[in-house]
Every structure is written in C-alpha cells, then in structure tokens.
Amino acid sequence: MMDWTDRECRFFHRLLSREALLYTEMVVDQSIIHGPRARLLDYDPSEHPVALQLGGSDPATLAEATRIAAGWGYDEINLNCGCPSDRVQSGCFGAVLMKTPDLVAACVTAMAEAAPATEITVKCRIGVDDQQPEEVLPAFLTAIRAAGIRRVTIHARKAWLQGLSPHENRTVPPLDYDLVVAMKQAFPDLHVSINGGIETLDQAAGLLERGLDGVMVGRAAYHQPWDILGAADPRIFGTGTATDPHAVLERMRPRIAAHVAAGGRLHQISRHMLGLFHGRPGARLWRRRLSEGAAQARDTATALALLDAAEAEVLRAAA
Incomplete structure (x- = not known):
C-alpha cells in the first residue's frame, strides 16, 4: 500500500477499529539508514498495534534498518516478499524474493538478531512467474520457518514479474485460497494470514472459519473503511461495538x-x-x-x- 497507508491514514483507521493490526507503507531499508528517519518512522502512539513493513534483500542492510526501526517501538517488523512493482524488481526485492528462499531466510535471521525483542514476520505470494505454487510455497515456508519466522501473510495469487503491471498483478492472476488453507494445515505451528481479493467482513469470517489465523484486507479497507474496519471489532474480534x-x-x-x-x-x-x-x-x-x-x-x-x-x-x- 505504498503512498496510501501513511501515518494520517493509520490514525484515521485506528479510530474505526481498536483491534486491527495496521501496517505502514513499505519502506526501503536504505531509506531508513540514509534518509529522514523521523519522517519515515514516526507514528502516533494511538496506532498500536502497528507493524512496519520493510523492503530489501541484503541481510546486513536489512539488519541495520531493523535495528534502527526497533527503537521506534513497532509491534512487528515485516519483510515484504510480495510486492510486484517495477521499483521493487529493480531493487531485487519484493515478490522476486520468492525465487530465493535461502536468501530470505538469511535476511530474516539477520533482522531477528538485530532486534531480538521485536517480532519479525514475512509477507509473500504463492509464487512468481512460471513457478508451481504447490511446490515452491511449501519450500519457501519451510525455509523461513527454519530461520525462526512464526507469522506469515500469504497473498493468494502468483505475481507475474514480466508481462503484467503492478495493478494487473493485484487482479489478473487467479486466487488460490485453497492452497493457503492447505499451507496452514501443513504448517500448523505457523500463524498464517491470507490476503488478496477480500472485500467484505463476511469473506474474512469465512476464511477464518476454514482454519486460517488472520485475514489481511488492503484496498477494500482503504476504499470502504467503515464497511471493513468500522464493524471489525465486534464481528471479527468479538469485542466492543461498531463505530459511527x-x-x-x-x-x-x-x-x-x-x-x-x-x-x-x-x-x-x-x-x-x-x-x-x-x-x-x-x-x-x-x-x-x-x-x-x-x-x-x-x-x-x-x-x-x-x-x-x-x-x-x-x-x-x-x-
């Protein structure tokens, strides 16, 4: 949600839901190290629980960015392995990292060592390009689990890095919710959340009933914030009342x-x-x-x- 879920957006969304975990825009690790840290990392305390999403592919650089960001007190720092944008591909991070699970494992290991008190998580796709998701996704999850990851969010679509625009990658590749559910069954010790094409709280509740641990809603929550977030606390979390x-x-x-x-x-x-x-x-x-x-x-x-x-x-x- 680059250029969308900035601190003003998150402050607004937190007024709609007290319980939902909010995510920052993806921030490139080099920007945190060399750029305006306060502008990139500051947030209102009311935003908790809030997760910082990082983009990068070098273990040492990600570790340094994580060490810096941990001082801001984020509840979670997430490594993005799912974004298909041109900017991400040119930097060799985002969805292209689905091709190198060992590198991802090295990255999250370095991040965890740099901030042992902060949970490190991963967001990924089910595969990219000509990969066979039913083969590569289990291998990817095995690699990051061995590196200590216990929470993962899976966008239930492949990303086509050649031939589709970032917008098309959010809608054209078919959704495979069944595969994500199967991954939860195959990796019961992982906290598995699902993302992609979820537009209503009824859909979210249905996916949770299938055994998934969480549901990430992106664009629907942005464009229809009250529909998704306003009733999420009583409908999904079983607490409070719907906001006005x-x-x-x-x-x-x-x-x-x-x-x-x-x-x-x-x-x-x-x-x-x-x-x-x-x-x-x-x-x-x-x-x-x-x-x-x-x-x-x-x-x-x-x-x-x-x-x-x-x-x-x-x-x-x-x-």
Whole structure:
C-alpha cells in the first residue's frame, strides 16, 4: 500500500477499529539508514498495534534498518516478499524474493538478531512467474520457518514479474485460497494470514472459519473503511461495538485542525477519508465536496468549514 497507508491514514483507521493490526507503507531499508528517519518512522502512539513493513534483500542492510526501526517501538517488523512493482524488481526485492528462499531466510535471521525483542514476520505470494505454487510455497515456508519466522501473510495469487503491471498483478492472476488453507494445515505451528481479493467482513469470517489465523484486507479497507474496519471489532474480534462514521469524523477534526495550522494541506488527510460513508446516502456528494474543495482549504477555519459542508450533504441525503 505504498503512498496510501501513511501515518494520517493509520490514525484515521485506528479510530474505526481498536483491534486491527495496521501496517505502514513499505519502506526501503536504505531509506531508513540514509534518509529522514523521523519522517519515515514516526507514528502516533494511538496506532498500536502497528507493524512496519520493510523492503530489501541484503541481510546486513536489512539488519541495520531493523535495528534502527526497533527503537521506534513497532509491534512487528515485516519483510515484504510480495510486492510486484517495477521499483521493487529493480531493487531485487519484493515478490522476486520468492525465487530465493535461502536468501530470505538469511535476511530474516539477520533482522531477528538485530532486534531480538521485536517480532519479525514475512509477507509473500504463492509464487512468481512460471513457478508451481504447490511446490515452491511449501519450500519457501519451510525455509523461513527454519530461520525462526512464526507469522506469515500469504497473498493468494502468483505475481507475474514480466508481462503484467503492478495493478494487473493485484487482479489478473487467479486466487488460490485453497492452497493457503492447505499451507496452514501443513504448517500448523505457523500463524498464517491470507490476503488478496477480500472485500467484505463476511469473506474474512469465512476464511477464518476454514482454519486460517488472520485475514489481511488492503484496498477494500482503504476504499470502504467503515464497511471493513468500522464493524471489525465486534464481528471479527468479538469485542466492543461498531463505530459511527460521524463520531469518527468528529474525532478527526482536532487532528485536521492541528495539521492545517502547522502548515499541512487538508488533502494530505482528507484523501484517506473519501470512502468513510461508502454505500450510504450522500456518499458521492461527500467525496465530491472533499475532492474538489481540499486544495483550496489552506487555513484551519476553511478546512473545518469544508468538512461541515461535506458532512451536511450526507446528513441531508439520509434525512
């Protein structure tokens, strides 16, 4: 979810669900070592539980980035072995690492040694290109388990590194949920979560009922945040009650006011909130108001007035 699940997005999502584990954007290990660490790693304490996702393929570099990041107190540091983007391939990390399980094992071993108090996890695909998933995925899981990994999230699609765009890799390769379920059965000591094509809480609950330990929801949770996260605590975790989107909006106002007063742009936060009223009367007008007005809202009063006007559209439509 590069360029999507930044700290503003995560703060908003945490208001919708107290229990869901939130993930950062994938951050390249070299960026943490040589770049603006605070900008890359800072987060609000309310985001816990929150996981940092790293991209890289050199054990020593990943270890150094992990050592630095562990000081920020993340609940988990995850090695991405599933992203198919061109930027990732050119750096020889992401989904291409499915081809080198021994290298991945060396990477996670080095990461764990660098931050022994932080859980190291892996996100992967079921295979890439012409690999046979039913052969390569068990071998991959065997290698990372031997390296100490106990939690893995599997995107239930192959990644075609040649011939498909990153967008197509999220939709074109067929899903194989059965294979992921079979991996949980074959590796009962691993905490296995599934990812890919999950768009409703009913789907998520159904996959958990098949014996999987967790469900990762990406784009549906972003575009339909209340549908997925707003009812996740009572539906999936058995705690609390569903959140009210209007109450969430009210709790976002101080965050937005402080952000704009400090020189930030409303769009940097409001872009993550466009789907808050998805599927409800007035949702289209809410999105249009925010999309068209955010660029002009350069002061706190204007920003808050725009939120009021956008919410009024929803309330009028629901009346």
